[in-house]
Amino acid sequence: MKSREIRLKSRPVGMTKTTDFETAEVDLGAPAAGQVLVRNRWMSVDPYMRGRMYDRPSYVPPFQIGEALQGGAIGEVVESADGGFAPGDLVSSMLGWREDFIAPASALEKLPVSLGSGGVPPQAYLGVMGMPGLTAYAGLLEIGQPKPGETVFVSGGAGAVGSLVAQIAKLKGCTVVASAGSDAKCEWLKSAGVDHAINYKHGNLLDQVRSAAPKGIDVYFDNVGGEHLEVAIELARTNARLVECGMIGSYNAAEPTPGPRNMIMIVGKSLTLRGFIVFNFAHLRPQFLTDMGGWLAAGQIRVEETVMDGLDKAPDAFLALFSGGNTGKMLVKL
């Protein structure tokens, strides 16, 4: 049986281009003992994948030129030579960027849902119930430590992680200021209950956040870095927590980007800046699934997805992350 996969053709220099990817056809054969044949139904594109395109040591190994990319995916078992999986099972894996694949059973995790069942749809396990959801939950609650009545500022507010940070912060009784790159995204944020939605592409960011949070901010959840981080340091209250989740604004930069010019304020205001990687918070997953599942069932969290169709669109979906082409989780339906 044949499948198709997307490979890294060249390491991007500066902004990633579609020509940095290539599609290849592969012969799969049949699953050997302990292996499973899976047809992917959904795949995730995530900003961190840009980091894996550089050839440098990091918390995940770099993608290799000429090899298929990897990433979160939800698929359906087609054929199984392992007792733990049967045709029709829905599984999650890190073997996205391909249509079908054969993998050892140990590379798969069975989803607690089936196609067409009630509850959350399978692709939710790539978003609100998956890695981005846990990122928002762990980063905000464990590092941000928001308390009722405090003010939380989140950048990338209309994205997969940011939209959940904003809504969890509201559930925790905070005033929420969120920034996003379009008026339509700001409208969405307001419809999801955010107190102040700021289009960072219009007007002065510092002035806009200051007028939304006149007493300052207690927690900043950083998805963007750059000017947003500088503004957050400027407006942080004494003892504020700055959750360093990501800095997407610099992922495609060809040269090192300048840091905030007001770092000295970290000292005087006794600020805590703490970065984190979601994998180090895996122990929170059971509690996260219970809490998020409950909030979803109660209609307390609004979920948004932006979906592109077909493997050929995967590079476009990935690139669109860097131009604001998504509201909520960016997904590719296979």
Ligand code: NDP
């Ligand atoms: P998003 O769904 O938020 O998609 C990316 C969004 O970032 C875009 O839609 C765009 O929205 C915004 N953006 C892109 N370029 C810029 C820029 N130059 N300046 C400001 N905003 C920009 O992605 P995720 O929710 O998956 O990820 C959000 C952040 O969280 C990323 O930094 C990612 O690396 C990080 N992350 C970290 C993890 C961890 O373990 N630490 C785990 C998962 C994610 P807009 O239209 O608003 O500009």
